[in-house]
Amino acid sequence: MCLAVPSRIIEINDTIARVDVDGVVRETSLMLLDDPKIGEYVIVHAGFAINKVDEKAALQTLQDMRNILAAENAGDNGLINQQ
Amino acid sequence: MSLKYIEEYRDASLARGLVKKIRLVSKKQIRLMEVCGTHTTSIFRHGIRSVLPDNITLLSGPGCPVCVTAQKDIDAYVQFSRIKDTIVTTFGDLIKVPGSGSTLGKEKALGADVRIVYSIFDAVNIAKENRDKEVVFCGVGFETTIPTIAAGVLMAQSQNLTNFSVHTSNKLTPPALAALMEADGIEIDGFLLPGHVSVITGTDAYRGTFEKYDIPSVISGFEPIDILEAVLYLVQQNESGTPELVNAYKRAVSDQGNIKAKKIMNQVFEVCSTCWRGLGEIPQSGMKLKKKYHGFDAALKFDMDLPDVPEPKGCACGQILMGLKTPEQCGLYKKKCTPMTPIGPCMVSTEGSCAAFYKYS
Numbered sequence: 001m002c003l004a005v006p007s008r009i010i011e012i013n014d015t016i017a018r019v020d021v022d023g024v025v026r027e028t029s030l031m032l033l034d035d036p037k038i039g040e041y042v043i044v045h046a047g048f049a050i051n052k053v054d055e056k057a058a059l060q061t062l063q064d065m066r067n068i069l070a071a072e073n074a075g076d077n078g079l080i081n082q083q
Numbered sequence: 084m085s086l087k088y089i090e091e092y093r094d095a096s097l098a099r100g101l102v103k104k105i106r107l108v109s110k111k112q113i114r115l116m117e118v119c120g121t122h123t124t125s126i127f128r129h130g131i132r133s134v135l136p137d138n139i140t141l142l143s144g145p146g147c148p149v150c151v152t153a154q155k156d157i158d159a160y161v162q163f164s165r166i167k168d169t170i171v172t173t174f175g176d177l178i179k180v181p182g183s184g185s186t187l188g189k190e191k192a193l194g195a196d197v198r199i200v201y202s203i204f205d206a207v208n209i210a211k212e213n214r215d216k217e218v219v220f221c222g223v224g225f226e227t228t229i230p231t232i233a234a235g236v237l238m239a240q241s242q243n244l245t246n247f248s249v250h251t252s253n254k255l256t257p258p259a260l261a262a263l264m265e266a267d268g269i270e271i272d273g274f275l276l277p278g279h280v281s282v283i284t285g286t287d288a289y290r291g292t293f294e295k296y297d298i299p300s301v302i303s304g305f306e307p308i309d310i311l312e313a314v315l316y317l318v319q320q321n322e323s324g325t326p327e328l329v330n331a332y333k334r335a336v337s338d339q340g341n342i343k344a345k346k347i348m349n350q351v352f353e354v355c356s357t358c359w360r361g362l363g364e365i366p367q368s369g370m371k372l373k374k375k376y377h378g379f380d381a382a383l384k385f386d387m388d389l390p391d392v393p394e395p396k397g398c399a400c401g402q403i404l405m406g407l408k409t410p411e412q413c414g415l416y417k418k419k420c421t422p423m424t425p426i427g428p429c430m431v432s433t434e435g436s437c438a439a440f441y442k443y444s
């Protein structure tokens with residue numbers, strides 16, 4: 001039921017937006033969203049934008065995970081070197 | 084244009100790193116439940132079960148809306164479709180779900196006006212274009228869908244569409260988690276909490292259940308990296324014996340959730356107890372129209388009596404939804420019950436465990 005792919009707002013007419021998902025354009029209601037702006041990414045569910053995607057948080061999560069794994073690898077190497 | 088936040092969250096080297104880390108950390112036998120049907124499909128589609136170590140078991144919980152819809156509600160949809168000059172609008176998945184005698188799909192084949200809509204928005208428009216007919220929207224869904232149904236009711240009200248009504252089977256997630264934790268024989272060591280339900284509810288909505296049952300709980304997105312990250316956190320919490328409530332889907336979920344959506348939802352609906360297929364009646368786990376909106380209640384409008392009906396004999400959907408059985412342990416699986424001839428709802432919806440097992444194993 002959920003479309004997990006973020007859609008980009010390309011046009012706003014009152015409470016209706018046109019959103020783009022990888023080249024496919026659909027209409028989406030903005031009734032459940034505060035302060036939508038053109039260019040923002042939103043999550044769409046059953047024809048309604050239900051939230052914006054926080055770009056900073058998206059990038060931060062990826063970076064955090066890379067850091068955790070990098071620390072892990074460094075640890076691995078250290079262990080191997082000691083042996 | 085690329086698919087924003089999709090490619091990055093499918094990065095193969097990051098995924099391999101996470102799998103390696105999970106294998107390194109995970110020692111205990113644990114059973115993790117994904118509560119959302121979209122997680123179930125994503126886990127199968129990306130082959131996540133096959134890369135996890137054998138000591139981690141993934142269970143599919145009661146998060147496929149179609150699968151938990153009570154049979155009497157399906158019977159009601161069928162009855163609406165038999166009323167003269169009535170158009171029944173519904174989400175696609177519901178059309179094949181067997182009620183006690185028929186399905187919406189069969190009624191359509193017999194000439195009933197049943198239309199699949201992508202959104203309640205479309206249903207409201209159908210009502211606008213067909214003022215001489217009654218339009219009933221049959222909707223099932225969790226916190227992600229309930230605000231959209233509320234918005235649809237408000238739209239119909241503002242346009243004075245007296246020929247529009249809804250029959251909803253709204254379900255709330257946190258009370259269902261609590262009911263699961265209270266059920267006999269349940270063994271769950273952690274919840275992979277639903278990403279888009281949480282977009283609406285916010286992390287705070289789970290705090291009560293988390294504190295009461297002290298169970299590892301991680302909100303997750305739907306891409307492979309999201310799911311592996313959440314599994315890693317659940318494994319770490321189990322190994323260290325320190326349960327936490329973690330939001331691992333920060334790009335979409337906040338502590339408070341979508342306040343505007345919740346406001347619209349609470350304007351139109353109020354909390355009530357409701358019947359979940361397989362799980363039975365769970366207090367405070369549903370939402371019904373407030374009195375002010377009873378004009379939009381299809382069951383009241385058509386004076387419909389909805390008796391309880393027994394669930395199909397031999398169908399183990401209920402136990403599967405609670406993580407007590409796998410589809411293979413149901414005697415009907417792949418024999419009498421297939422996606423072409425589904426007996427229970429878990430085989431009908433693409434998000435149901437039985438259908439996912441059938442397709443991917």
Ligand code: SF4
Nearest residue numbers: 399400413420427437
């Ligand atoms: S295989 Fe069919 S009958 Fe068995 S539990 Fe699943 S849906 Fe029910």
